[in-house]
Amino acid sequence: MDVPFAKMNGLGNRIIVADMRGRGDSVSRQAAVALNADDATRFDQIMAIHDARADGTDHYIDILNSDGSHAQACGNGTRCVVQALSAETGKARFTFQTPGGILSAEEHSDGMISVDMGMPRFRWDQIPLAEEFHDTTGIELQIGPIDAPVLHTPSVANIGNPHAVFWVDADVQTFDLVRFGPLLESHPIFPEKANISIANVVARDHLVIRTWERGAGLTEACGSAACAALVCAARVDKTDRAATVTVPGGDLKLEWREDNHIIMTGPAEWEFSGVLDPQTGQWRRDDPGREAK
Ligand SMILES: N[C@@H](CCC[C@H](N)C(=O)O)C(=O)O
Numbered sequence: 001m002d003v004p005f006a007k008m009n010g011l012g013n014r015i016i017v018a019d020m021r022g023r024g025d026s027v028s029r030q031a032a033v034a035l036n037a038d039d040a041t042r043f044d045q046i047m048a049i050h051d052a053r054a055d056g057t058d059h060y061i062d063i064l065n066s067d068g069s070h071a072q073a074c075g076n077g078t079r080c081v082v083q084a085l086s087a088e089t090g091k092a093r094f095t096f097q098t099p100g101g102i103l104s105a106e107e108h109s110d111g112m113i114s115v116d117m118g119m120p121r122f123r124w125d126q127i128p129l130a131e132e133f134h135d136t137t138g139i140e141l142q143i144g145p146i147d148a149p150v151l152h153t154p155s156v157a158n159i160g161n162p163h164a165v166f167w168v169d170a171d172v173q174t175f176d177l178v179r180f181g182p183l184l185e186s187h188p189i190f191p192e193k194a195n196i197s198i199a200n201v202v203a204r205d206h207l208v209i210r211t212w213e214r215g216a217g218l219t220e221a222c223g224s225a226a227c228a229a230l231v232c233a234a235r236v237d238k239t240d241r242a243a244t245v246t247v248p249g250g251d252l253k254l255e256w257r258e259d260n261h262i263i264m265t266g267p268a269e270w271e272f273s274g275v276l277d278p279q280t281g282q283w284r285r286d287d288p289g290r291e292a293k
Contacts, residue, residue: 005019005275009271010221011250011266012221013045013220015045017046023278026048028278028279033068034280035281045065045074046063047061048063049084053097056095057102059085060096062099063077071161072100073118075223075226078103087270093106115264117223118160120157120231128191129156139154155236157232159225163197163228165229168199172198182212184196195212196214199232204243205244206245207245207246209222210247211247220249221250241256242255252266274286
């Protein structure tokens with residue numbers, strides 16, 4: 001039976017929110033391939049809303065990357081889920097169980113949405129890495145010629161999902177992330193692969209990043225990568241604990257609170273709604289009158 005869905009985005013991170021409540025299945029890999037084959041529904045992540053599976057939570061959220069792999073966290077996608085559920089219920093606060101843990105989120109009166117992305121983890125076996133590194137603020141990894149690496153010594157963090165952040169003092173757009181990203185994403189040092197970001201600290205309260213996402217490739221925004229860049233910078237005093245992180249799609253406001261929780265605030269945008277078959281990916285619009293603004 002078909003399910004309602006919304007095509008949305010979080011600063012250009014292409015999100016499909018699928019309403020799987022009341023069903024025992026999730027969106028199939030076949031459906032993901034079919035949706036990605038259509039320009040209108042091509043996505044970076046699918047956020048599948050399921051009935052709650054843990055006390056004190058509103059829903060379980062399953063996260064699918066565009067290559068069919070499952071992710072543990074999706075900051076931009078979580079904001080889209082909040083906006084969709086808030087429009088349906090009139091509620092502003094939600095608690096979700098995700099594969100990466102329990103997330104709380106709130107939609108503010110100005111439409112911005114804050115997500116508590118939980119606490120970062122920095123131990124080598126929490127990222128995870130394939131070998132022991134005592135100092136994860138900069139691990140031995142580089143790309144390019146041995147004597148003149150293009151990118152090297154990344155910081156690593158787990159934000160529910162694994163991240164590597166390479167620091168540069170140049171425009172992040174000038175690095176060939178399309179070439180380097182897939183090589184680094186699947187580097188043997190990352191047994192669960194990794195999201196690869198290039199980060200430029202432009203001020204103590206402002207970073208600019210660009211991300212090659214695990215399982216999705218180059219995206220306009222990656223919320224968990226923005227969180228990784230901030231905490232990796234702040235833990236070595238490159239920045240303060242609160243900063244704006246600029247991604248190609250726009251700005252996110254982040255705060256790494258003293259209680260070790262990371263709060264990410266940003267927008268979500270509805271594009272169109274429809275219904276889809278979660279097994280085949282066949283879909284149709286159901287609300288032609290309510291086109292994106
Ligand atoms: N775009 C997401 C991250 C989605 C998951 C990531 N590709 C992974 O597999 O770890 C975000 O906004 O956090």
